Amino acid sequence: MSQRFGLLSLAREALRGHRGWQPQWRSPERPRDAYDVVIVGGGGHGLATAYYLAKEHGLAGRVAVLEKGWIGGGNTGRNTTIIRSNYLFPESAALYDHAVKLWEGLSQDLDYNVMFSPRGVMMLAHNVHDVQSFRRHVHANRLDGVDNEWLTPAQAKAYCPPLDIDCARHPVLGAALQRRGGVARHDAVAWGYARAASALGVDIVQNCEVTGIDRDPATGAVTGLRTSKGAVRAGRIGVVAAGSTSLVMAMAGLRMPLESFPLQALVSEPVKPVFPCVVMSNTVHAYISQSDKGELVIGAGTDQYPSYSQAGGVQILTHTLEAICEMFPIFRRMRMLRSWGGIVDTTPDRSPIIGTTPVPGLFVNCGWGTGGFKATPGSGHVFAATIARGEPHPIAAPFSLERFTTGRLIDEAAAAAVAH
Amino acid sequence: MLLIRCPWCGDRAELEFRHCGEAHIVRPADPSAQSDAEWAEYLYLRENPRGWHRERWRHIHGCGRFFNALRHTGTDRFAATYRAEDPRPEIPE
Numbered sequence: 001m002s003q004r005f006g007l008l009s010l011a012r013e014a015l016r017g018h019r020g021w022q023p024q025w026r027s028p029e030r031p032r033d034a035y036d037v038v039i040v041g042g043g044g045h046g047l048a049t050a051y052y053l054a055k056e057h058g059l060a061g062r063v064a065v066l067e068k069g070w071i072g073g074g075n076t077g078r079n080t081t082i083i084r085s086n087y088l089f090p091e092s093a094a095l096y097d098h099a100v101k102l103w104e105g106l107s108q109d110l111d112y113n114v115m116f117s118p119r120g121v122m123m124l125a126h127n128v129h130d131v132q133s134f135r136r137h138v139h140a141n142r143l144d145g146v147d148n149e150w151l152t153p154a155q156a157k158a159y160c161p162p163l164d165i166d167c168a169r170h171p172v173l174g175a176a177l178q179r180r181g182g183v184a185r186h187d188a189v190a191w192g193y194a195r196a197a198s199a200l201g202v203d204i205v206q207n208c209e210v211t212g213i214d215r216d217p218a219t220g221a222v223t224g225l226r227t228s229k230g231a232v233r234a235g236r237i238g239v240v241a242a243g244s245t246s247l248v249m250a251m252a253g254l255r256m257p258l259e260s261f262p263l264q265a266l267v268s269e270p271v272k273p274v275f276p277c278v279v280m281s282n283t284v285h286a287y288i289s290q291s292d293k294g295e296l297v298i299g300a301g302t303d304q305y306p307s308y309s310q311a312g313g314v315q316i317l318t319h320t321l322e323a324i325c326e327m328f329p330i331f332r333r334m335r336m337l338r339s340w341g342g343i344v345d346t347t348p349d350r351s352p353i354i355g356t357t358p359v360p361g362l363f364v365n366c367g368w369g370t371g372g373f374k375a376t377p378g379s380g381h382v383f384a385a386t387i388a389r390g391e392p393h394p395i396a397a398p399f400s401l402e403r404f405t406t407g408r409l410i411d412e413a414a415a416a417a418v419a420h
Numbered sequence: 421m422l423l424i425r426c427p428w429c430g431d432r433a434e435l436e437f438r439h440c441g442e443a444h445i446v447r448p449a450d451p452s453a454q455s456d457a458e459w460a461e462y463l464y465l466r467e468n469p470r471g472w473h474r475e476r477w478r479h480i481h482g483c484g485r486f487f488n489a490l491r492h493t494g495t496d497r498f499a500a501t502y503r504a505e506d507p508r509p510e511i512p513e
Contacts, residue, residue, distance in 0.1 A: 246468035257464035259441075260493075304439040305422075307493050308470045313421045315435065348464050405460040 005111055024191060025198035031205045034233035035064045037387055038225060039240055040210050040248055042067025044076040044186075045365060045372065046240035047193035047204070048380020049387070051110075054200035056381075057388035061201030064234075066227060068209035068244075072190025075242050075372060078342035080265050080287050080299035082278055083374040084121040084181035086141045086148040091398040091410050092351060093144040098395055099378025100180055106377055112192030114184050115292065121181030121278040122151070122159060124327075125174045130283055134176040141178075151175045160277050162328045169326045170284055183278060183289055183297075189376055205229065213237065213251040213362070221360035222252065238363045238387050243308065243343025245366035252359050256366070257404050258345045261302040262312040263370050266339035270294030274330070284323035296334065298324060302344065302370060312341040344370050348404070350413035354383055354396040363387050364401065425501045426479045427487045440476035442466050443488045444508075470494055472511045477501070 003009060003022055013020050031038075037053055039046045042065045054060040065071075083103055085096035102109075103116050125131045134150070141148035153165040156175040165172040194204055212226035224233040241248045243260040275290035287299035300320035303312045317339055325332045347353060347367035352375070354365045365383040368375060382393035392400060403409055422434040448454050448462055467473070473493045478486045490499040490509050500509040 244470075246466075247470055255461070255465040256468065257460075257466065259466055259468050304434075305475070305491070305496075306468060306473065307496055309494060309496055313434065315421050345468075404464045405456045407456075 024195040036062035037236045038234040039065045041240040042071040044376040050202045051197040052384035064203040075342040079373040081183040099375045102377035110192040110196045114188045116184040118182035124281040262341040264300040264312040268296040268334045286323040349409040349411045351410040355400040436481040443474040
């Protein structure tokens with residue numbers, strides 16, 4: 001059982017010189033021989049899935065998370081932590097709003113401060129197409145019971161004073177604001193889920209790369225996995241491997257409707273609080289907020305070619321910084337500290353895939369593309385239910401792999417005409 | 421930024437090119453004879469390998485022509501670029 005956090009434990013440790021804190025989660029060196037469910041991928045989505053399997057589906061002590069590197073070291077640790085749910089289609093709004101509702105109580109649920117900060121996410125409209133598209137989103141969201149409101153340029157300026165609404169190159173014609181949106185602390189999300197899952201008996205095995213998936217020759221059902229730390233038997237496998245999903249699914253003989261691209265982000269030097277909200281400009285591809293450490297956290301675009309390099313072209317960063325400097329002139333002399341890339345798996349309709357696969361016992365949760373962090377709790381919650389019941393959770397059902405055969409796409413790509 | 425050898429124009433910066441997806445995907449000659457699953461495979465399923473990848477590029481800010489490339493998705497190194505009618509270059513050791 002992990003330590004509870006609170007005033008009492010803090011006071012006790014303060015008196016003892018903080019020498020009594022224990023590791024927050026167990027990290028077994030090797031997996032056991034067998035589990036009921038093995039989750040492949042120890043990012044936020046995978047850890048959340050394991051947590052909800054143990055907590056809500058009676059699988060405490062019978063679940064493992066296998067991670068080829070360290071937990072939260074992939075896209076969970078590489079994104080810009082934006083949380084919102086104002087997607088156009090009812091299926092998407094239901095999925096992402098399910099996540100936002102879980103975010104709102106997550107720190108209490110996990111007994112771990114994930115620093116969820118609903119400071120508002122404002123999406124800028126720079127041209128007539130943006131205005132029409134975002135106003136349509138506002139109305140659709142209201143019909144779906146998701147908050148989203150339209151701001152005039154002056155209201156946008158009042159909400160985010162550093163914004164130059166008269167910017168000659170990218171004038172602001174209005175903005176869509178979701179006040180319940182915001183940011184969270186990415187590492188704390190991975191650590192909080194790991195700690196809570198571990199307390200429920202989930203084995204989290206790091207540096208354990210899956211190298212093969214074993215199947216019953218007669219039924220085709222999965223029977224286990226081979227890993228860099230030995231074989232593991234499991235009747236159910238949930239693949240939550242983000243950019244590497246195609247590689248893992250190929251081990252079970254499946255091709256996926258996915259392509260993996262580098263997506264970059266960068267942070268500035270830390271400064272005092274200057275930026276009160278999250279601003280997204282899809283048209284010029286710039287996302288910006290300020291972390292609690294004071295760094296500006298800036299999201300750029302994807303490279304145009306598929307790659308697993310976890311790097312990206314410098315011209316992508318330059319393009320984003322040009323837009324940031326035009327829209328927020330006060331940032332022109334800021335120095336950037338570092339940039340990095342993560343590998344995002346994108347689907348043809350830019351909506352995720354959550355559900356069963358043609359291989360019995362094999363489940364997949366992937367295709368979150370450039371915007372998976374915001375969905376972490378909801379994704380794990382509905383995927384855990386899908387694995388436990390062997391059939392899709394109602395919120396996950398529209399996001400099946402079969403939609404690419406039936407043609408029932410959830411085309412958020414066409415809806416926004418940008419990555420998200 | 422990548423340096424890409426257009427088979428017609430020579431080495432040019434990546435900014436002049438548009439990536440056009442996996443190469444050698446052939447549109448079925450008789451689409452109406454395809455099952456839904458076969459059509460979905462043609463439209464959507466991709467290899468997405470970590471390793472050598474045959475892909476299409478187009479020199480949009482140059483000669484405008486399509487060509488194919490053999491590029492490693494782990495290192496982004498190009499082994500070759502080739503015209504559609506050329507024999508496919510071997511995958512390097």
